[in-house]
Amino acid sequence: MKKNLPIIIILILLAVLPLVGLSSYIMHILVLVIIYSIIGMAWNLLGGYCGQVSFGHAAYFGVGAYTAGIIYSKLGVSAWWGLPLSIFVVTALSLIIGFICLRLRGPYFALGTLAMGEVLRVTAENLVKFTGGDVGILIRERTWVGKIWYYYIILLLAIGTYLLVKIVIESKLGYYFVSIREDQDAAESMGIDTTTYKTIALCLSGAITGIAGAFYMNYMGYIDPKVVFNLHDISIVTIMVVMVGGVATYWGPTIGAIIMVFLAELIRSNPSLGAAHQTLFGILLIFIIIFLPNGIVGDFPKLRKLFRLGGTPT
Amino acid sequence: MSLLEIRNVSKRFGGLTALADVSYSLNKGEILGLIGPNGAGKTTLFNVVNGFYPPTKGEVLFKGEKISHLKPHQICKLGIGRTFQVVRPLRRMTVLDNVIASAFLRAKDKAEAGEIALEALRFTGLYEDRNVLSKGLPLGNRKKLEITRALATRPEMLLLDESFAGLNPSEQNELIDIIRQIRAKGITIMVIEHHMKVIMALSDRIVVLNYGEKIAEGTPLEIGKNPLVIEAYLGETESA
Numbered sequence: 001m002k003k004n005l006p007i008i009i010i011l012i013l014l015a016v017l018p019l020v021g022l023s024s025y026i027m028h029i030l031v032l033v034i035i036y037s038i039i040g041m042a043w044n045l046l047g048g049y050c051g052q053v054s055f056g057h058a059a060y061f062g063v064g065a066y067t068a069g070i071i072y073s074k075l076g077v078s079a080w081w082g083l084p085l086s087i088f089v090v091t092a093l094s095l096i097i098g099f100i101c102l103r104l105r106g107p108y109f110a111l112g113t114l115a116m117g118e119v120l121r122v123t124a125e126n127l128v129k130f131t132g133g134d135v136g137i138l139i140r141e142r143t144w145v146g147k148i149w150y151y152y153i154i155l156l157l158a159i160g161t162y163l164l165v166k167i168v169i170e171s172k173l174g175y176y177f178v179s180i181r182e183d184q185d186a187a188e189s190m191g192i193d194t195t196t197y198k199t200i201a202l203c204l205s206g207a208i209t210g211i212a213g214a215f216y217m218n219y220m221g222y223i224d225p226k227v228v229f230n231l232h233d234i235s236i237v238t239i240m241v242v243m244v245g246g247v248a249t250y251w252g253p254t255i256g257a258i259i260m261v262f263l264a265e266l267i268r269s270n271p272s273l274g275a276a277h278q279t280l281f282g283i284l285l286i287f288i289i290i291f292l293p294n295g296i297v298g299d300f301p302k303l304r305k306l307f308r309l310g311g312t313p314t
Numbered sequence: 315m316s317l318l319e320i321r322n323v324s325k326r327f328g329g330l331t332a333l334a335d336v337s338y339s340l341n342k343g344e345i346l347g348l349i350g351p352n353g354a355g356k357t358t359l360f361n362v363v364n365g366f367y368p369p370t371k372g373e374v375l376f377k378g379e380k381i382s383h384l385k386p387h388q389i390c391k392l393g394i395g396r397t398f399q400v401v402r403p404l405r406r407m408t409v410l411d412n413v414i415a416s417a418f419l420r421a422k423d424k425a426e427a428g429e430i431a432l433e434a435l436r437f438t439g440l441y442e443d444r445n446v447l448s449k450g451l452p453l454g455n456r457k458k459l460e461i462t463r464a465l466a467t468r469p470e471m472l473l474l475d476e477s478f479a480g481l482n483p484s485e486q487n488e489l490i491d492i493i494r495q496i497r498a499k500g501i502t503i504m505v506i507e508h509h510m511k512v513i514m515a516l517s518d519r520i521v522v523l524n525y526g527e528k529i530a531e532g533t534p535l536e537i538g539k540n541p542l543v544i545e546a547y548l549g550e551t552e553s554a
Contacts, residue, residue, distance in 0.1 A: 172424065175415040182404035189364055189398075190416035191390035191467050 040253025051181025064213025090210030246295030
């Protein structure tokens with residue numbers, strides 16, 4: 001109980017946060033933070049714990065978003081049904097991508113997933129009849145005008161994702177994922193069916209990312225291939241979120257999402273820096289890899305020591 | 315009936331013949347030493363038995379059933395555990411977690427996996443080090459960890475690939491004791507080793523490979539006198 005106290009306080013704070021009357025802009029930033037922390041947690045499951053570094057998470061995000069968009073635009077069903085439906089669609093996609101990419105190891109897997117993300121973007125751009133192509137999909141009647149309910153929904157999804165990741169990692173699956181990350185051949189000779197367990201990690205990771213994508217469609221009301229299949233804004237920022245926050249830690253993706261989203265807004269709102277935001281992200285990543293290779297959460301003891309040395313000695 | 319039977323196994327990598335028509339079998343409960351000069355094909359043979367490589371020709375039978383062409387994890391499930399020549403601990407996991415991960419193979423839940431793991435750690439004497447990150451272990455204990463991890467899969471047969479390399483004499487003696495105790499539990503062992511003292515002390519029978527071919531098979535005494543073995547190790551008598 002005592003151990004859970006900080007988490008409960010954080011949850012209560014998050015629950016009452018929108019009630020203090022934050023501006024629509026701040027609410028939007030909060031929703032973005034939570035979306036990225038969900039995708040980060042999902043990526044972490046596959047990349048952080050299972051060691052399969054994906055550069056193509058935009059594929060799952062985009063397909064999730066388009067699942068919601070297409071049932072709305074083609075079938076006239078509420079796009080909210082896209083959330084449950086995207087689980088099935090994206091899991092099926094994950095199986096296909098897994099079948100192709102999981103036979104590759106290390107950097108080749110990363111390249112394979114990167115290619116899959118781009119393939120899907122080009123497909124969405126050209127499948128005009130189905131996806132509307134570059135025109136995208138627009139939801140004309142939004143569910144809510146304000147952002148509060150969207151905030152609560154994505155917050156619930158984030159809490160669900162957090163719990164799911166925690167349960168998975170502390171179970172047999174978690175042990176198997178980490179074993180595969182540390183040494184695939186050793187894992188295999190310990191009786192672990194590495195192909196199956198990597199596929200499970202990929203499907204879980206993909207499905208969660210897909211739900212986030214489906215939510216994004218509902219939340220933004222507009223998507224096009226360049227936004228939801230974006231290599232930089234989705235695939236690479238997701239990796240950065242996890243790297244900055246802490247690979248293979250429970251809170252890393254959330255901390256990383258807060259830092260990355262606020263940093264991106266800060267840089268973009270400054271006209272003299274705005275154009276250089278990708279460069280600045282790159283520099284940040286280099287610093288993190290050199291000085292905090294385990295991310296802020298992973299290297300927290302190191303950080304605390306550093307500040308104690310620099311600050312007042314106790 | 316023999317527990318493991320290696321039947322006319324050949325393994326070629328392109329033009330290189332790593333194993334040529336090797337046949338022998340292991341009886342239940344025995345310790346078989348596999349020796350030979352560097353590059354003789356010992357580890358390749360382990361990789362064939364363990365399922366990392368399918369044999370180019372021939373087959374491997376375990377308890378009368380063909381296991382060549384199965385995957386390593388399936389072969390492990392059937393009851394063959396192995397260790398690696400270059401130790402491969404799961405570095406960023408504690409010793410205990412390493413063993414729990416492999417104990418899950420026979421456990422229905424985490425509690426049972428934990429019990430199996432602790433039992434195996436007590437058996438090999440790593441219990442005190444169970445909360446250490448495995449990358450921080452000294453070499454001797456890493457070798458033990460490999461064996462513990464293999465034991466936690468509850469094998470009927472264990473393949474030990476140079477578990478003694480790099481150990482000091484007292485660690486070697488300790489490990490000889492452990493291996494004898496493993497055999498006392500009824501586990502059959504095939505061991506690759508370079509230390510003649512260790513292999514002579516441990517093995518019931520020895521198989522000698524040279525350039526991928528089996529050149530001798532017999533008790534340690536017979537092998538020590540075999541002219542072909544002496545030639546393989548010390549060179550031809552004329553040129554010596």
